[in-house]
Amino acid sequence: MKNIIQIKTQNKNYSIVVEENSIIPFIKIEKKSKKKIFIIIDKKVKYILKKLEINKNINIIKINGSEKIKSINYYWKIISLLLKLKIDRSSTLIAIGGGTVGDLSSFVASTILRGIRFVLVPTTLLSQVDSSIGGKNGINTPNGKNLIGTFFQPDKVIIDPKVLYSLSKRELKSGYAEILKHSLINDKAFYKWLIKCHRNILDLDKKYITKAIVKSIRIKAKFVHLDEKETLINPSSRAMLNFGHTFGHALETMNNYNTTLTHGEAISIGMAFAAKISYKIKNITEFEYNKIVGHLKIIGLPHHDKRINSNKIYKLMQSDKKNTEEKINLVLLKKIGQAYFERGLDKERIKKLLN
């Protein structure tokens, strides 16, 4: 079955297509346009890579997807290679890979020759439900995650749930963390469905995985429609999608973006902390808080990190893009299925609430 989600933003309307076996047919159609096609592909997406390599007239750049490639060095390497291969303003860049390949490629596409046509083909669960939607890209700096980047909507997104078969269980769970996030911030019924059906989803049962992906995309798309450039500070703000991310990004930065924690694992810990604060200030009940943490445990996602007491993590949280001066703004739960911005928290108050 084919699901199409239309995304409308200020200067671009495009579609996200969720359909099995949709990648190669899409590329065949692209090839007919006679314009130059450049593909940046994660080496681990072997099945698609093999099929592409048979083609002589496509420029393929193979890359090892990981947080390491979201760096100024890799950005420069890719830009230099594309210019050497004579990319021009009518060319199309197609990114096939997880969130790291997508974030780097989108930043490249938005800046090379002042922006070229760009298609995203996300191949991890995390990128299919989250990072390929909404047009944010970015690379990391020692001062924090995603601190260099642009808003750049793709021209199309092609999602094939079948590519997830080769993904490790650990990466599947990481993607599940973002699905859970979408339910917690926006849709209680979806949250209840996840609690009931998580096994079928993680077993990649066709009906369930497709529903989880499509539902997640619709929730994210709603926030993108309401607030594309994240300028609002109310519950319609796109910033709600950062639930769990202020702590999560700080943990990733503390780890120097190594593989100790995946992005999904880091935000899982971040969501558990944000849920705890939401409970301590009486927005949600102790039962609801325990249910969230219990669910993370059942899935096999982490929910605690002892560095939460260190001063460094608070310094890093203050350098998060959402924060101003010394205060920390956190996205918390008003209730299950609704998030809001709690502004101007200070370090001592957060520490007290968490202990």
Ligand SMILES: NC(=O)c1ccc[n+]([C@@H]2O[C@H](COP(=O)([O-])OP(=O)(O)OC[C@H]3O[C@@H](n4cnc5c(N)ncnc54)[C@H](O)[C@@H]3O)[C@@H](O)[C@H]2O)c1
């Ligand atoms: N732009 C946004 O709005 C946004 C939103 C959420 C997350 N992100 C970013 O996304 C990144 C995380 O993305 P990710 O979790 O996809 O990480 P990733 O790109 O590192 O992929 C995870 C691992 O899966 C492998 N892989 C990819 N596709 C595969 C497949 N089909 N089969 C087997 N292995 C495969 C990769 O090689 C890598 O080892 C983070 O940098 C995060 O900041 C961006």
Ligand SMILES: [Zn+2]
């Ligand atoms: Zn995320």
